[in-house]
Amino acid sequence: MKTTTPTVALYTKILGGLLLLTLLTFMQPSLFHLSPGKTAGVQMLIAAIKVGLIITYYMHLRSExxxxxxxxxxxxxxxxxxxxxxxxxxxxx
The missing domain is CATH 1.20.5 (Single alpha-helices involved in coiled-coils or other helix-helix interfaces)
Incomplete structure (x- = not known):
């Protein structure tokens, strides 16, 4: 198993991605006028992506x-x- 030492730049990029996804979460209902069920599905997909980033990088599951x-x-x-x-x-x- 190859382990690499995470850098501040990597964590900054992940934080930027999380902030962009959070912005998309708030703006998505006004940008795309979908039915409530589809909006909830898109919101859950965005949340799942954010959870994946947090678990992988901030909780260090990538190197476990x-x-x-x-x-x-x-x-x-x-x-x-x-x-x-x-x-x-x-x-x-």
Missing amino acids: TDYLKGYVIMAFTILMIFFLAVGIDVYCS
């Missing part, structure tokens, strides 16, 4: 072992199963 990455993926999968179960229950009620 595959063993720890597996635990993170497992926890995320279990969380999504719970969200799916609650979503089905709310939708069908």
Whole structure:
């Protein structure tokens, strides 16, 4: 596994990307007039990209072992199963 030392420039670029995505999050509903369901989907996609950047770079998951990455993926999968179960229950009620 190749580990590289993150630099201040890298963290600055990631911060800039997060700030741009946050700006896009606020401006997206006024720029693109979509239905509420599609707007929520786009907002969730933007949020997922931001979460990916934060987990990868700021939480240093990029340089961790595959063993720890597996635990993170497992926890995320279990969380999504719970969200799916609650979503089905709310939708069908």
